[in-house]
Amino acid sequence: MKKGDCPIDTFINFVKGKRKATIILHLIQGTKRYNELVKLLPDISDRMLSKNLKELEEDGLVIRKVYPEVPPKVEYSLTDLGKEIHPILKAMFLGGRMFEKLMK
Numbered sequence: 001m002k003k004g005d006c007p008i009d010t011f012i013n014f015v016k017g018k019r020k021a022t023i024i025l026h027l028i029q030g031t032k033r034y035n036e037l038v039k040l041l042p043d044i045s046d047r048m049l050s051k052n053l054k055e056l057e058e059d060g061l062v063i064r065k066v067y068p069e070v071p072p073k074v075e076y077s078l079t080d081l082g083k084e085i086h087p088i089l090k091a092m093f094l095g096g097r098m099f100e101k102l103m104k
Helices: 007-015 020-027 034-040 046-058 080-084 086-103
Strands: 062-067 073-078
Touching: 007 020, 020 034, 020 046, 020 062, 020 073, 020 086, 034 046, 034 073, 046 062, 073 080, 080 086
Parallel strands: none
Antiparallel strands: 062 073
């Protein structure tokens, strides 16, 4: 492994960003429409949520399905790769809880 080439850094680069990991954790529970995600993530702006969803789609972690309806219906779900990283994110979630307890 060359200096600076760490697989952990590669992984973190895919899920870093304002709430990307949380979006993935919500989508592991099933397909969601945009407004459902807005309700689940009230502390993130529309602009930032849209940006993160687009990046997750570009990175191959999320599928965006648009239905030809008026008004347009858009659903988000995880790709197989997105589903594969769930155990890693769950472990990070549990690790965060552990450190929160230590900080109290």
